[in-house]
Amino acid sequence: MTPQVVIAEEDVIASVADALQYISYFHPPDFIAHLSRAYERERSPAAKDAIGQILLNSRMAALGHRPICQDTGLVVAFVKVGMEVRFDTARPLAALIDEAVRRAYLHADNPLRASMVGDPLFDRRNTGDNGPAVVHVELVPGRTVEITVAAKGGGSENKARFVNLNPAASVVDWVLKTVPELGAGWCPPGMIGLGIGGSAEKAMLLAKEALLAPIDMSDLLARGPSSKEEELRIELYEKINALGIGAQGLGGLTTVVDVKIARFPCHAASKPVALIPQCAANRHAHIVLDGSGPVRLDPPDLALWPQIVLEQAGVAARKVDLDTLTRADVAGWQPGEKLLLSGHLLTGRDAAHQRMVELLRAGQDLPVSLKDRVLYYVGPVQAVREEAVGPAGPTTATRMDGYVEEILAATGLLAMIGKGERGPAAVEAIARHKAASLIAVGGAAYLVSKAIKSARVLAFPDLGMEAIHEFVVEDMPVTVAVDAGGRSVHVTGPAQWRRSA
Structure with a gap:
């Protein structure tokens, strides 16, 4: 009898911890x-x-071994346990x-940021160590344990959707109706995972697992x-990109680099x-344990990463001094215009x-004056070594929408x-208060952090990464999303690039 x-x-x-560190700073080469x-x-x-900022950020994160994104995600682990395996532990697998x-x-x-x-x-008190993970375990034939770990950011996780269609209804029609409704808070360009069949909970699990499959759309298009499933993937890929949503919702040719589908039998x-x-x-990363010891993943070949020079993108930028900024200056900004911010910048997000x-x-004064200031929605990663701040990319702006009127009316804030x-x-x-809303590129957190020269906490220190900080920034790149007249690039941009597929 073969021993266990x-x-x-x-x-x-050790293997899972190493994989989580690995995926914090290495993109999968197929995605790049x-x-x-x-x-x-x-x-x-x-x-x-x-897209250039995302690619440059990815290479910088890989070289610096620092997170690609400040939202280092909730951890999801898919574990396939071979039936000839025994764990030498008294603790549950989820505890490991x-x-x-x-x-x-x-x-x-x-x-990494605990979220x-x-x-x-x-x-809603932070656990302090980003636990617990969401763990899915499957018992399968074999003599190994396969673990796929993923770190899923809140911006894209919040955009998950489910529907129970009539059997004859079109999946394509529902997807093309749903994707524009997601907005840009999920940080495209990325992927769409579809789970079709099973039950409500099974379909959601299928969709998440589908996102772990190798990206092969370019090969599929070539051959x-x-x-029928591949035909459907191509149809959805082409029609989603034809919506013109584009990178960060700014309008462009690529919203998704692939569409993945997983299926399961369902009720008639x-x-x-x-x-x-x-x-x-x-x-995400995949490891296989066979009893011979912990697994360490080999770093990817960074020669696969392109050498990006952002000026080649052809976007001229207006330099903005935050310390002398006026409402008249803000009134001159145009939707889609790129700005380079320098000076003192406040932070603040949900809490x-x-x-x-x-x-x-309550009629009380704020601990920090927002008059004539700009406020950045960010929860940065803890700084290490010589860093002023860790990766510090933007969080989803719509989560603050419910506060905008009261904040603008009471404080004199100029922009967010x-x-x-x-x-x-x-x-x-x-528009009513002649302010503006700007965007920094989601997925370029390490690049953004390099523009932050110093950081200090001004208020609410008990909130940790959600405390109000003051950054001193130099040439921090942002784009005007909504101008003082209420014109939105997330409306005008996709409209310009929308086409038939």
Whole structure:
């Protein structure tokens, strides 16, 4: 009788922790290859510049071993346990994964941002180590343990959608209706994963697993489809890109680099369809444990990364001095215009906005004056070594929409920086107060951090990464999303590049 394969608990913990560190700064090469092709063929100057920033950021993160994105994600682990394997541990498998998450996210040389809150409903207190992970375990034949780990950012995770279509209804029609409704907060260009069949929970799981498959759309287009599923993937890829949404929603030729589909049998009366977008921070890795010890992943060949010079994108930039900025200056900005910000910049996101609004409603002064200031929606990664701040990319702007009117009316704030579009009420408030909304490129957090020369906490230190900071920035690249007249590039850009497929 063949003896069981024994997997030590430390082998699981060390291997998963190493994989989580690895995916924090290494993009999968297949994603870089397809994004590079998108950069070469992009004709929209704003979208080309955004893709260029993502590619440059990716190479910088790989070289510096620092996170691609400040949102280092919630951890999802798909574990396939061979039936001839025994774990040498008294702890549950999920506890080993959680220990790996703790070790990876608290790593001294490359600390990752803890984003998980323990209670989702009431106090929402941060767990401090990004645990627990979401773990899916499957028992399969074999003598190995296969673990695929992914780090899923909140901006794209929040855009997951589910529908139970009538059996005869068109999946294509639903997808083409749904994708524009996602806005740009999921940080395109990326991927769309579709889970079709099963039940509601099975379809969502299929969609997430589909995103882990190798990106092969360029090969598929070159050789042509060999099945109905491949025909459907190509049709969706072409029609989604024809919507003109483009990189960061600025309007352009590439919104997705691939569309993935996973299927499962379903009830005759149903057609469950789940859609999960994957942002430009496409982070996942696969490891196989066979009892011989922990697994360490080999770094990719950085020669596969293109050498990007952003000026080649052809986007002229206006230099802005934040310390002398006036409302008259803001009135001169145009939708889609690129700005380079220098000077003192405030930060604040969800929790800070909630506290500021509570103070204003109570008739109290804010701890920091926002008059004639610009506010960046960001929760940075902890700094290490000589860094002023860790990777510091934007969070989704629409989450702050409910606060915009009160903040602008009471404080004299001039502009806000986030990612993605603003909702109608926020756009109306911006126009009413002659302010502006700007975007930094989601997926370029390490690149953005290099423009931050110093950082200090001014208020609400107990909020951790959500505290109000003051950054001193030099030539921080942003794009005007909504101008002082209420014109939005997330409306005008896609309209310009929309085409029939």
